[in-house]
Amino acid sequence: DADVTQTPRNRITKTGKRIMLECSQTKGHDRMYWYRQDPGLGLRLIYYSFDVKDINKGEISDGYSVSRQAQAKFSLSLESAIPNQTALYFCATSEIAGKYNEQFFGPGTRLTVL
Amino acid sequence: AQSVAQPEDQVNVAEGNPLTVKCTYSVSGNPYLFWYVQYPNRGLQFLLKYITGDNLVKGSYGFEAEFNKSQTSFHLKKPSALVSDSALYFCAVRDYNTDKLIFGTGTRLQVFP
Numbered sequence: 001d002a003d004v005t006q007t008p009r010n011r012i013t014k015t016g017k018r019i020m021l022e023c024s025q026t027k028g029h030d031r032m033y034w035y036r037q038d039p040g041l042g043l044r045l046i047y048y049s050f051d052v053k054d055i056n057k058g059e060i061s062d063g064y065s066v067s068r069q070a071q072a073k074f075s076l077s078l079e080s081a082i083p084n085q086t087a088l089y090f091c092a093t094s095e096i097a098g099k100y101n102e103q104f105f106g107p108g109t110r111l112t113v114l
Numbered sequence: 115a116q117s118v119a120q121p122e123d124q125v126n127v128a129e130g131n132p133l134t135v136k137c138t139y140s141v142s143g144n145p146y147l148f149w150y151v152q153y154p155n156r157g158l159q160f161l162l163k164y165i166t167g168d169n170l171v172k173g174s175y176g177f178e179a180e181f182n183k184s185q186t187s188f189h190l191k192k193p194s195a196l197v198s199d200s201a202l203y204f205c206a207v208r209d210y211n212t213d214k215l216i217f218g219t220g221t222r223l224q225v226f227p
Contacts, residue, residue: 004157033214040123042204042219043158058214090157102148103215105157 003027004106006091012112019078021109023091030096032074033103034058034066037088046089049074050096081113116141118188118205120218127195128226135190135221137205146208147188148215149179153201161203164188175199195225 004025013019023032030051035043035058045058047066055066063085067075078085088110092103117140127133139145146165150158162173169181179190190203205218 035217040219042217044217045214048214056212092158102160102163104160105150107155107157 004091004093004104006089006106006109008109009107010110012114013081014114015080015082017081017113019081019111021076021089021091021111023074023076023106025072025091025093025104025106027093027095027104028071029093029104030071031094032068033092033094034064034074034076035090035092036060036085037090037108043090046076078111078113081111083113086111086113116207116209116216118147118207118216118218120203120205120221122221123219124222124224126224126226129197130194133192133195133199133223133225135203135205135223137188137190137218139186139188139205139207141207141210143210145181145186145188146210147179147181148206148208149173149177149188149190150204150206150217151175151201152204152220158204161190195223197225197227199223200225 007022033048034046037043044060049055049068065077088108090108091106094103095101119138148163149161152158162171164171164181172178203221206215
């Protein structure tokens, strides 16, 4: 979805480095999510935010932190990257009104940790 | 806890034939079910959802899904497959308490000419 953008699209880094992945959206949605995708495991939720002041851990938050700088921006940080954090990372958004609305995904960031 | 299962890692079908991608769910309460598709080097795209009402849900690109409460299934279907339908398909359920999406492991659909 072009309304949800992620930077960078690809990143190669070394073990121990600090990495930030950024997500921006122009959909005006309150809710934002970070997922990682690994082959055979599907998508797993890392963190989610229902508004600027609300940050929640997902099922695999260890080793990650997030910052919700504004309604439109949600960043994911790896303070000290390790090889098993090599994955495809997706940001998503959804509306708060209409409890059962679908989520809209960004194009993903492919992260490789050497 | 809510969960979905996609029992097939890959489904192969000839172009023009009907296709089915299977999904079963486990929820406490009413299920809110979704299908997404992921094309190569792209993010996930929403196909369709079941919230309530008719058991046959129609979605994007000619796809539909059949909700079956007795079999706890939500299989994705298309009457006539196209080569361009080849992609990775994910079933998901919305967690009743937290409003998060819980995804299956994905099924790769390969449509052969």
